Amino acid sequence: MSRGTVSFGTVGCRLNxxxxxxxxxxxxxxxxxxxxxxxxxxxxxxxxxxxxxxSDYRSRQLARRARRRNAGATVVVTGCYAQNQPEACGSIPAxxxxxxxxxxxxxxxxxxxxxxxxxxxxxxLPRVFAEGPEVRGHPxxxxxxxxxIQDGCDQVCAYCAVRVARGRARSRxxxxxxxxxxxxxxxxxxxxxxxxINLGSYGRDLPGGVSLxxxxxxxxxxxxxxxxxxxxxxxxxITDELVDIVTSHPKVCRHFHIPFQSGSDGVLxxxxxxxxxxxxxxxxxxxxxxAPGSGLxxxxxxxxxxxxxxxxxxxxxxxxxxxxxxLHVFSYSPRVGTAAANFGGAVxxxxxxxxSLALRSLGQEKSLAxxxxxxxxxxxxxxxxxxxxxQLSGLSGNYIRVxxxxxxxxxxxxxxxxxxxxxxxxxxxxxxxxxxxxxxxx
Numbered sequence: 084m085s086r087g088t089v090s091f092g093t094v095g096c097r098l099n100x101x102x103x104x105x106x107x108x109x110x111x112x113x114x115x116x117x118x119x120x121x122x123x124x125x126x127x128x129x130x131x132x133x134x135x136x137x138s139d140y141r142s143r144q145l146a147r148r149a150r151r152r153n154a155g156a157t158v159v160v161t162g163c164y165a166q167n168q169p170e171a172c173g174s175i176p177a178x179x180x181x182x183x184x185x186x187x188x189x190x191x192x193x194x195x196x197x198x199x200x201x202x203x204x205x206x207x208l209p210r211v212f213a214e215g216p217e218v219r220g221h222p223x224x225x226x227x228x229x230x231x232i233q234d235g236c237d238q239v240c241a242y243c244a245v246r247v248a249r250g251r252a253r254s255r256x257x258x259x260x261x262x263x264x265x266x267x268x269x270x271x272x273x274x275x276x277x278x279x280i281n282l283g284s285y286g287r288d289l290p291g292g293v294s295l296x297x298x299x300x301x302x303x304x305x306x307x308x309x310x311x312x313x314x315x316x317x318x319x320x321i322t323d324e325l326v327d328i329v330t331s332h333p334k335v336c337r338h339f340h341i342p343f344q345s346g347s348d349g350v351l352x353x354x355x356x357x358x359x360x361x362x363x364x365x366x367x368x369x370x371x372x373x374a375p376g377s378g379l380x381x382x383x384x385x386x387x388x389x390x391x392x393x394x395x396x397x398x399x400x401x402x403x404x405x406x407x408x409x410l411h412v413f414s415y416s417p418r419v420g421t422a423a424a425n426f427g428g429a430v431x432x433x434x435x436x437x438x439s440l441a442l443r444s445l446g447q448e449k450s451l452a453x454x455x456x457x458x459x460x461x462x463x464x465x466x467x468x469x470x471x472x473x474q475l476s477g478l479s480g481n482y483i484r485v486x487x488x489x490x491x492x493x494x495x496x497x498x499x500x501x502x503x504x505x506x507x508x509x510x511x512x513x514x515x516x517x518x519x520x521x522x523x524x525x
Contacts, residue, residue, distance in 0.1 A: 086114040086195075087125035090153075092145040095132025097314055098278045099162060101229045103130045105188055106161075108216035113191040120149070126157045126194060130187070131164035131172075133244050136416030139164050143175055150177035157194060161187040163248035168419055169203045184208060184248060188215040208235070208250030211288075214259060217266070226467045226477075226495045227312075228272040232260050232298060233279030238317075241355045241426070242387065244418035245280060252284045257293065257301065264302055273309035273465055273495055274336075275302065282313065283320020296324040303334040309465070309497065310480060312336040315382070318343065318366055319358045326366075330374035336480040338378035339370060346401035347394035350387055355422070360401055371406040376457070378482030379408050383442055386415040386435030389428030395438050402445055408453040408482070410446030414439050447507070454483055454510050457502045461515055464500045466493050485510045 089110045093103045106128060107117055118124050127149035131142035142164045149158050160172045161182040172181045182190060185206040193204060212234060232255045236246040264275055277298070279285065286293040295316075302311050311334055316325070318341050329335050341363075345351050348359045370377055383398065402410065414435045417424040464485050466477035475489040485500050486509060499515040 087116070088118045088123070089115045089126040089128060090118050090120045090122060090124040090149070091128050091130065092120050092149065093130045094138055094141045094145065094164075095130075095134065095162070096278075097229050097276065098231060098234075098280065099130055099132055101231045101278060102162075102187065102215070103128075105215040106130065106190055109188055110191050112216060113195070115191065121152055124153055124156055126159065127153055128159045128161065128190065131160060131162035133162075133164040133167050133248060133418065135413060136418075139168075142172075146172075146175055146177045159190060159194070161190065163245060166205075166208075166248040167244050169205055173203050180204070184250075188213070210251060210253065212253045212255045214255075217263070226272065226465055227274045227276060228267040228270075229276045229278050229314075230260065230263055230267065231255065231278050233282055233285045236281040237284065238281065238357070239355055239422075241353065241423040242384070242415060242418060242421055244421050247420045249280050252281055252288060254285050254287070254289050254293075256289065257298065260298060261301070261305075264305065264308065268305065268307045271495060273497065274312060275308065275310075276312045276314055278314045281317060281320070283316040283322075283325070294322070294324065295320075296322065296328050299325075299328050299332070299335060303328075303332050308334060310334050310336055312338060312480075313340070315340045315342055317341070318363050321366060326370055326373065330370060330377065336378075336482070337374045337376070338380075338480065338482045340380040341367070341382075343381035343402075344384045345387065345390070345394065346398035347390070350390050350394050350398075353389065353423075353426070354384075354387060360397065364401060364405060367405050367407070376460075376481055377408075378453075378480075379406060380411065380482070381407055381409075382411045382413065384413050384415055385438035385442060386430040388415070388423055388426035388430065390415075390430055392434075399441065399445065402442070402449070406453075407446075407449050409450045410442060412439050412442045412446065451505070451507060454502075454505045457483060457510070458505055459502065461499050461501050462512070463497055464512075465497050466495065469494055483510055485512050487512045487514055489514055 091103050093099050129145045132138040157179045158177055159180045160178050165172045165181050166183045169181045181203045183205040185208050186204050235249045235252045237252045285295040346360045462479035464477040464479050466475045468476045469491050473488050474486050476486050487500050500512040501515050502512045504511040
């Protein structure tokens with residue numbers, strides 16, 4: 084018998100999307116029926132993010148939207164914003180219950196005891212990896228499954244509230260990773276994306292000296308796995324062993340996404356980052372030399388307290404001379420509970436906006452140049468969607484989205500595509516006949 088309906092809104096990273104799927108599974112196991120976010124529902128769950136001020140704002144927006152659409156629903160806020168600022172979340176008129184990260188997977192049981200459930204539920208964060216309900220329908224869609232292998236972070240970056248919200252770094256034992264990966268393969272997923280808060284720290288809390296590179300190698304040895312992709316990895320965590328397996332193994336996507344943040348050593352020191360601009364440049368250059376054509380993305384922050392125009396120019400110049408293929412640009416916003424929230428030297432909003440626009444423009448230039456270099460080459464593409472005009476769309480291993488005319492039976496399968504045309508917004512190609520396949524490693 085159904086206990087009612089529940090809808091979900093998610094803000095933030097792939098890890099949040101994965102955990103929303105776990106919460107959905109927990110509700111389904113208790114007899115609830117999942118409905119779209121804007122549909123009438125008895126319970127509305129908002130899984131929040133607090134990486135930037137914009138993330139906080141979007142989380143509040145979703146809570147208010149849920150209340151407008153469902154006046155009589157129980158609106159629950161959980162996730163990192165709820166963890167770090169429970170009182171602020173609880174003060175939103177639209178919100179009924181606030182649940183911290185330690186209890187987010189217990190939401191169905193907490194709501195069953197609604198009359199006895201406190202309005203704000205905050206428990207200590209776990210010190211070991213907490214297994215939740217088995218993820219069946221992965222949030223990556225039909226083709227791509229996100230697989231959480233790590234949580235928490237032991238770094239103390241001055242600007243970051245996520246480590247406060249997530250607790251100490253903790254790794255998922257291999258037996259559970261293997262089981263979920265095998266289930267994803269059997270379900271039909273062709274690509275597995277490894278996710279975590281500080282993915283590169285994987286294994287330090289486990290016996291036996293296991294590492295992220297070792298996990299990739301084990302996964303790649305599974306006979307039916309299509310390919311493996313990494314989500315974000317900190318530059319100081321990218322070991323020679325990790326570079327070697329990502330740039331050489333045929334089942335691993337040649338794609339690194341690296342939180343770079345700044346090209347100014349002074350800014351990096353104030354951020355409490357544990358590398359300098361020269362080390363980042365050497366790392367990216369080595370990857371590009373070992374595997375030309377690799378996807379190389381970066382997170383960059385502008386407007387950190389006391390960032391001067393000269394500091395910004397160092398960042399811009401470093402990006403310009405490196406073979407980056409895309410950028411994610413963020414403007415600094417003070418985060419509750421972080422050291423930088425008390426720093427002086429706030430950068431004016433107009434300066435932050437101008438710097439952000441300049442780097443976004445540079446990122447677009449880099450992306451276009453990278454994609455243009457692929458014209459005439461062959462990429463191995465995993466097709467994900469088809470539109471009404473007969474165009475298939477999919478991603479290459481080196482993170483280029485390609486559109487080709489082709490039959491729908493190629494969805495959720497790999498094919499070699501020759502890139503024929505590149506514009507500012509699209510990459511077009513044609514399927515390579517099987518007898519002519521000479522796909523480049525990407």
